[in-house]
Amino acid sequence: MRKMPTPPTIPTATVRPILDMNAYDGQVSAKANQGNDLLMRRTRNVGAASVLFYRDPIEMVAASGCWMTASDGTNYLDFYNNVPSVGHCHPKVVSAMADQAARLNINSRYLHQTTETYLDRLKATFPDHLENVVLTCSGSEANDLALRIAQRGTGARGIIVTECAYHGNTATVTDISPSAFKRGELPDHVVCVPAPSKLAYGDDVAGGFADAIVKAIAVLSDRGHGIAALIVDSIFSSDGVFSNPRGFLRLAVAVVHRAGGLFIADEVQPGFGRAGDAFWGFLRHDVTPDIVSMGKPMGNGFPMAGIAVRPELLAAFCEDVGYFNTFAASPVAAATGLAVLDVIRDENLLANAMICGKYLREGLQHLADIDGRISDIRGAGLFLGVDLSPNGAPGDASGQLVGDVINAMRRHRVLIGAAGKYGQTLKIRPPLCLRQSEVDFFIEALGKSLRECG
Ligand SMILES: Cc1ncc(COP(=O)(O)O)c(C=O)c1O
Numbered sequence: 001m002r003k004m005p006t007p008p009t010i011p012t013a014t015v016r017p018i019l020d021m022n023a024y025d026g027q028v029s030a031k032a033n034q035g036n037d038l039l040m041r042r043t044r045n046v047g048a049a050s051v052l053f054y055r056d057p058i059e060m061v062a063a064s065g066c067w068m069t070a071s072d073g074t075n076y077l078d079f080y081n082n083v084p085s086v087g088h089c090h091p092k093v094v095s096a097m098a099d100q101a102a103r104l105n106i107n108s109r110y111l112h113q114t115t116e117t118y119l120d121r122l123k124a125t126f127p128d129h130l131e132n133v134v135l136t137c138s139g140s141e142a143n144d145l146a147l148r149i150a151q152r153g154t155g156a157r158g159i160i161v162t163e164c165a166y167h168g169n170t171a172t173v174t175d176i177s178p179s180a181f182k183r184g185e186l187p188d189h190v191v192c193v194p195a196p197s198k199l200a201y202g203d204d205v206a207g208g209f210a211d212a213i214v215k216a217i218a219v220l221s222d223r224g225h226g227i228a229a230l231i232v233d234s235i236f237s238s239d240g241v242f243s244n245p246r247g248f249l250r251l252a253v254a255v256v257h258r259a260g261g262l263f264i265a266d267e268v269q270p271g272f273g274r275a276g277d278a279f280w281g282f283l284r285h286d287v288t289p290d291i292v293s294m295g296k297p298m299g300n301g302f303p304m305a306g307i308a309v310r311p312e313l314l315a316a317f318c319e320d321v322g323y324f325n326t327f328a329a330s331p332v333a334a335a336t337g338l339a340v341l342d343v344i345r346d347e348n349l350l351a352n353a354m355i356c357g358k359y360l361r362e363g364l365q366h367l368a369d370i371d372g373r374i375s376d377i378r379g380a381g382l383f384l385g386v387d388l389s390p391n392g393a394p395g396d397a398s399g400q401l402v403g404d405v406i407n408a409m410r411r412h413r414v415l416i417g418a419a420g421k422y423g424q425t426l427k428i429r430p431p432l433c434l435r436q437s438e439v440d441f442f443i444e445a446l447g448k449s450l451r452e453c454g
Pocket of ligand 1: 137138139140141143166167168169266268269295296305
């Protein structure tokens with residue numbers, strides 16, 4: 001077989017690729033995992049595209065609420081997973097999905113009561129001007145569609161994203177996901193700016209971020225692309241979780257709108273109540289998106305995603321190509337999504353995110369008071385970012401301590417992830433049905449892990 005040539009390496013900034021964080025690395029850990037037949041089969045089957053969590057990957061067999069059970073019987077507390085957001089295998093969601101699957105499941109080119117009931121309920125969560133909702137099966141597809149609509153609607157091509165953004169895996173969307181790049185550079189029509197953090201912009205985060213957007217628009221104009229859209233994950237999860245002060249996006253969005261561009265709020269991470277004080281992350285900033293994309297928690301594990309969009313933008317796009325997605329908006333997707341909305345309402349999960357989120361922050365603050373390596377605690381509701389740095393100064397460029405702590409936490413039966421430019425941030429994102437006793441379990445495990453990684 002002909003050997004593929006290796007393209008020249010042109011490093012993008014020094015952003016750590018998102019899929020490398022807390023990943024199994026066959027080069028480093030294969031020996032330690034010798035005899036793990038399942039791992040060998042996985043590696044053989046999926047090849048270079050296999051991405052697994054942990055230096056020693058875990059085989060999972062069951063889950064319920066905030067807990068996952070491994071094949072050796074160990075129960076792990078899930079503090080990472082934003083997908084089963086109302087709780088793993090929630091009985092109401094599972095039975096809505098199974099009942100509908102047993103009755104009828106077809107594509108969306110037939111009329112179906114449950115589908116329209118779901119879309120009505122979903123739409124009611126958005127501002128009135130976002131009159132149309134179009135479902136897809138993944139956040140990547142949703143963002144792909146959003147970008148194409150924005151480029152058609154504005155007649156411009158340029159897109160502004162944040163430095164460590166991840167917006168998905170299609171060709172169009174990989175182009176605007178700096179944290180997906182292992183080598184190479186962003187295409188000419190994409191410009192990135194640092195996420196709205198104090199470290200990047202000082203005390204005036206809103207003003208600094210808006211200034212960076214002004215400069216990015218000028219670059220896109222010089223390059224002849226114009227500005228089609230600013231797209232941000234409205235809680236900046238892969239950038240390291242930046243949520244406060246509320247309202248810091250307002251100035252930047254106004255700048256984009258004045259320049260004729262659109263604002264796309266990517267709600268794949270903060271959507272469906274995770275921040276506790278609002279159903280959508282953009283509502284915390286009092287901004288008016290032209291398009292909202294959503295996904296992950298939408299089906300609590302069933303592959304559902306979509307966009308909410310101004311109807312005139314969608315109409316212009318559909319003059320050219322139209323849009324159809326075989327599996328999206330099926331009766332099973334609608335029944336599942338409806339059950340998720342019911343559970344969020346009936347179990348007061350936004351209020352729980354606020355209450356448990358506050359309790360969690362207090363626990364983290366207590367640890368920070370005794371361990372100076374916790375250099376910052378950020379976030380809203382049940383989406384927190386905690387920076388760890390060996391010398392206590394924010395912005396540690398190695399991420400080594402976070403990697404060690406994540407693996408120590410696993411030994412103490414807690415699953416947690418990393419984020420940030422260098423992987424220096426612990427990403428804390430448990431299901432919204434979290435209980436205070438589970439927060440206590442987490443804090444105790446983090447305290448022990450930090451001591452062990454001294
Ligand atoms: C902010 C954001 N947008 C979009 C996506 C892509 O979603 P999906 O993996 O469902 O395609 C992700 C996935 O992690 C994400 O974090």
